[in-house]
Amino acid sequence: MELDAVADELYGLPPRDFTAARDRRAKEARSAGDGELAARIRGLRRPTLAAWASNLLVREAPGETGPLLRLGQALRNAHQELDGAQLRELSARQHQVISALARQAAELAEREGQRLGEAARREVEQTLHAALADPDAGEEWARGRLAKPLTATVGFPGVAAETGPTSRPSGGGKRNGSRERDGSRGRTRTGGTARSGTARAGTARSGGRARDGEEKRGSAVADLDVARTRRRERQQRLDEARARAEEAERELGARTDDRDEARDAADRAEERQRQAERQAEELARQLKEAESEHRTARDATRKARERLREAERETREARRRYENAASRADRLARQSGGAAGDSSSGGRKRGSGKPVRKKTGSGGSGAGKK
DSSP states (O other), X not given: OXXXXXXXXXXXXXXXXXXXXXXXXXXHHHHTTOHHHHHHHHTOOOOOHHHHHXXXXXXXXXXXXXXXXXXXXXXXXXXXXXXXXXXXXXXXXXXXXXXXXXHHHHHHHHHTTOOOOXXXXXXXXXXXXXXXXXXXXXXXXXXXXXXXXXXOOSSOTTHHHHHHHHHXXXXXXXXXXXXXXXXXXXXXXXXXXXXXXXXXXXXXXXXXXXXXXXXXXXXXXXHHHXXXXXXXXXXXXXXXXXHHHHHHHXXXXXXXXXXXXXXXXXXHHHHHHHHHHHHHHHHHHHHHHHHHHHHHHHHHHHHHXXXXXXXXXXXXXXXXXXXHHHHHHHHHHHHHHHHHHHHHHHHHXXXXXXXXXXXXXXXXXXXXXX
């Protein structure tokens, strides 16, 4: 990532998208370990609407850049050469070109969804005029990375400094010429040249006219010096006022950037708040579902425990019935076993084959005799 590439990208964006894109690029540079580049990216200022429209003109109509800069060079040359006819022709072209380019910039901006107001249009025209008047300003505009409109200078820089001294007549030269003329008249007199009265009168009149002309030229020079002094003073006051205005504009730009950054931070905070609220709502829904599932599970557990207790009770009843039945069966079995034993022992006595000895008594012997 390079600063030039990032700047080209950012200053091609509408002002409303600049700050977020700049912060994103700075974060990427910081994540890549280039803190210096991140700081320089953060230092890029958000362009005003007029500056962005001027950049847009350079980017969308690059063929208009060269002709405008060449026209500015021609105007500066005409000023330096004091070519009045060419100045009038080029000045007319200047107004036509600046008006046409300002309209084109407004149309390009509107095509991008940004309408230029009257103040922004004037700032675009001011930027174009500055690009014409100052080659450094023209080069800065041609890069397409303006953060604020350019300030046009009065006239063309360097012209007054180059042409001023040559336009000021030298009073000393005139006085030298006068002295030379006086000297020539002196030499004429010392040479013994005879002059007629008419010639002397003509010479006197010529000398008087020369002195009047010199006085008038001296007065004009003095007036010109006063005018130039006043102009310098006005220019100085104008420069100071412009410097204060530029400082105020820079301060305004800085405060505007701070406001935009604060607004972006507030927007991001609001978005995080909305996300947190959505997450809280989702968690609340999940908690509600979990509580419902918990109640359902608790009810199911209670019912299962009730079924368990019922099953245990039925099991105990069944075991008791089983034990009672088993006990009766055992008794019956024992009773059945005892009766069967008695029957078996009686049968063995009757069927043993041994004679049964009958008891003999008195009755038995008497019966036998019979």
